[in-house]
Amino acid sequence: MPPIADILFFVALLVAAGAVAGLLAGVFGIGGGAVLVPVFYQVFGYAGIPEEVIMHLAVGTSTALIVPTSIRSFQAHRKRGAVDMDLLKGWMIAVPLGALAATVVAAYVSSAGLRLFFAVMGLVLAARMLFLSNRMHLGTELPGQPARFLTGSAIGLFSGLMGVGGGVFNNTFMTLYGRPIHQAVATSSGVGVLISIPAFFGFIYAGWGEAGLPPFSTGYVNWIAFAVIFPIAMLVTPYGAQLAHRLNKRQLELGFAVFLLFVSARFFWSLYGG
Known part of the structure; x- marks a missing residue:
């Protein structure tokens, strides 16, 4: 068993991750998964969880x-009237369908395969934020x-495989067609709802009875980690929504891009560095 000081350190890391994830959920409409997945990967690995299930978990x-x-x-952004409800209503089937497909794919993909997908998509998204932010437009009306x-469906699929809320993908989609970034961020929070609910049940089903899962897990969901982060993330998310309407979006994008580059490098190292 790890020393108590190490256990407390990782609990503190989870607490910090919960705060950051909650803020990001409000600021970017991303659900915070891009922060949580790599943190969970580190913490679960330290806890001795088998490599075969660690990334799925x-x-x-x-x-x-x-x-x-x-x-x-979503509730915080909708109160501000910033959400494109017509787009969300049109995606009531497409996005959940993609999210469910992601859980089916994840059930047959190895832990290394999920890490590789996360790392590659992280690089793609970081490159978009660094070099193409607000500089490329495909039109003035959504297709x-x-x-x-x-x-x-593609947003639901890619987001489900990464364990993210779809914000980075939806933000890109809407801004490419001339929508204001604040509307894109607000709408992304609703996309996160459409992705996460079906994917949540899908990951429980996909991991049901899987060998090597830690105590207090239901399929690929661990409730101890959930219990540590949940109250903190819920507390700070509305503040993130407020910040989204105040802060310099370019600075936030650059900071998030650097984070994604770091995470991608970490996963690539775990695959090919030793």
Whole structure:
């Protein structure tokens, strides 16, 4: 068993991650999963959880936490009237369908495969934030069907595989078609709700009865990690929504891009560095 000081250190790390994830849920509408997944990966690895299930557990637990944080973020943004409800209503089937497909894929993909996907997508998203933010536009109106349905399904699929709330993908989609960043962020919180609820149940089903899971786990969701982070994330998420309407978005994008580069490098090192 690890020394008590190490246990307390990792609990403190989870607490800090919960605060950051909650703020990011409000600021970017991303659900905080991009922060939580790598933190869970480190903590679960230290706890001696088998390599075969560690990344699945990190993604599944992150998805469980996105459910309440995205709902709370959505409520805060909707009160401000910033959410594109028409887009969300049009994605009521497409986005959850993609999220459920992600849990099916995850059930057959190795832990290394999930890490590789997270690392590659992290690089792609970081590059977009660093070099293409607000500089590339594909039009002034969102595409019609079936392109919009396929886009929603892809957002649900990619987000589900990464354990994120879909904000980074939806923000990109909406801003490419000329929508204001604040509207994109607010709408992304609703996309997080559409992704996280079906993915949450999907990861429970996919991991049901899996060998090597730690105590207090239901499928690929660990309730100890959930219990540590949940109250903190719920407390700070509304403050993130307030900050989204005040802070310099470019500075926030750059900071998040650097974080994604660090996480991608960490996962690439775990795969090929030794």
